[in-house]
Amino acid sequence: MKHTTPFLAAVALLSAAAVCLAQQQPRPGAQQKGGKRPGDLRAQTNLRVGDTAPDFKLKNKEGDREVQLASFRGKKPVVLVFGSYT
Amino acid sequence: MVYIKEAHPTDGWQVPQNERQGVLVKDPKTIEERNKVAAQACSMLKIKLPCLVDGMDDTVNRAYGAWPDRVFVVDKEGKIAVMGGQGPGGFAPSVGAARSWLEQNLGGAPRQ
Numbered sequence: 001m002k003h004t005t006p007f008l009a010a011v012a013l014l015s016a017a018a019v020c021l022a023q024q025q026p027r028p029g030a031q032q033k034g035g036k037r038p039g040d041l042r043a044q045t046n047l048r049v050g051d052t053a054p055d056f057k058l059k060n061k062e063g064d065r066e067v068q069l070a071s072f073r074g075k076k077p078v079v080l081v082f083g084s085y086t
Numbered sequence: 087m088v089y090i091k092e093a094h095p096t097d098g099w100q101v102p103q104n105e106r107q108g109v110l111v112k113d114p115k116t117i118e119e120r121n122k123v124a125a126q127a128c129s130m131l132k133i134k135l136p137c138l139v140d141g142m143d144d145t146v147n148r149a150y151g152a153w154p155d156r157v158f159v160v161d162k163e164g165k166i167a168v169m170g171g172q173g174p175g176g177f178a179p180s181v182g183a184a185r186s187w188l189e190q191n192l193g194g195a196p197r198q
Contacts, residue, residue: 005104039099042172045151049169053160054149056143058138061089061124063117067138073164077191079184080134080160081087082152085111085127086094086104 053080087135089124090147093154093173117142159184161191 047054057068072078094101095113098134104110109130114120124139140146147153151172158182159168168187170180 005145021155037099039094041153043148043151043153045149046099047150047166047169049166052164053158053166054146055164056146056149058088058146061121061128061137061139063121063139067136070164071159071163072160075161077162077167077188078160079188080150080158081155082090082147082157083087083127083155084090084092085123085130086092086101086109 087128087133088140088146088151088152088157089120089127089137090140091144092123115142157181157184159187160168167191 053069055068055070057066059066069078069080092098092111092113092114093121094104096110097112111123111126114123120139124137127133128135128137134161150158153172155173155177157168157170157177158166161167168180168183170176170183
């Protein structure tokens with residue numbers, strides 16, 4: 001099946017990123033009960049499944065290439081993994 | 087990957103786990119600093135995904151409610167197909183949902 005190789009690559013990359021990012025998370029028990037801790041910047045979004053994904057145009061970490069989400073429209077799905085180092 | 091505002095910088099919500107592991111990063115104050123930490127993160131965490139960097143105004147982070155980490159799958163038509171929960175608790179389960187969606191929609195290898 002022609003999609004198998006990129007599919008497996010996508011899953012492998014997603015899984016690897018998930019493991020890395022999950023390892024960076026503090027244990028849930030470390031959070032205080034009630035209210036947010038200072039520095040907790042979690043914010044609600046009105047997005048729902050089925051909504052058009054907000055478009056964006058961002059540069060890569062090298063700062064030499066710009067990618068627009070909408071450029072993939074009609075071509076291929078995109079997995080967005082948001083995260084940081086810590 | 088979309089690198090966004092640091093979750094637990096040393097000058098913010100520092101956590102003991104990161105101190106123990108030597109993951110000590112100040113919250114970047116410029117896009118150049120943010121690019122540098124993004125590169126460090128990809129290198130240290132062995133992330134092979136293409137890495138984009140959110141702007142210092144955190145526009146994309148806010149649009150997706152992405153902080154501290156989150157997974158989305160956007161289908162070919164540009165619609166949100168999978169919307170993971172916010173980290174830390176919501177992140178890991180959403181990886182499974184993303185995987186399932188990919189399996190069903192990209193024709194991956196059948197499970198044994």
